[in-house]
Amino acid sequence: MREINGKVYEEKKPHDMAELLEIVAVLRSPEGCPWDRKQTHETMKKCLLDETEEVISAIDKKDDGNLCEELGDVLLQVLLNCEIASERGAFAFSDVVQMLSEKLIRRHPHVFGDIERPETPEESLALWQSVKKKEKEQ
Numbered sequence: 031m032r033e034i035n036g037k038v039y040e041e042k043k044p045h046d047m048a049e050l051l052e053i054v055a056v057l058r059s060p061e062g063c064p065w066d067r068k069q070t071h072e073t074m075k076k077c078l079l080d081e082t083e084e085v086i087s088a089i090d091k092k093d094d095g096n097l098c099e100e101l102g103d104v105l106l107q108v109l110l111n112c113e114i115a116s117e118r119g120a121f122a123f124s125d126v127v128q129m130l131s132e133k134l135i136r137r138h139p140h141v142f143g144d145i146e147r148p149e150t151p152e153e154s155l156a157l158w159q160s161v162k163k164k165e166k167e168q
Contacts, residue, residue, distance in 0.1 A: 034061060051123060054109045058117065071111055078107040137161045 031038045034056055039049075057066040081103040088097035112123040137158050140147045148154045 054113050058113050069110060069114065071114055074107060074111055081107055
C-alpha cells in the first residue's frame, strides 16, 4: 500500500465520512487519478444522471445490495462536485451540509418548530410546499 500524506488507505478497513472526503481530495490532487482531476461540473452531469438512473433501477428491482452500491456512486458524484467547487473557492461539502440542514429544519416547522403537526403525508407535503413557496417569494 502506498502512503499518501502520511496515511495509508486500505480497502478492507472501516471508513467514515471524514476519510471519504480525504479520499476524494486525494483523487483530485496532483498525486491522484488523471480522470478524476480532469473532471468539471459540466463533465460530471452525465455521470450524475447515469448513476441516478442506476439507483432507480436498483429500487425497481428491489435489489438492496445494488442499491447500496449505487447510492455510494451518487454520493461520489456529490462529493466530486463539492471538491471541484472547493478548489474554485465557491463552496465546500460542509457548506452543502449546512445549507441542507437549515432547509430541512426550516421546511419542517411541524417537527422542529412550534406549529401543529400535520396528520397525513399529504398535509406534510402541502406544508413543505407552502414554506418553499414563501422562500421563493423572498
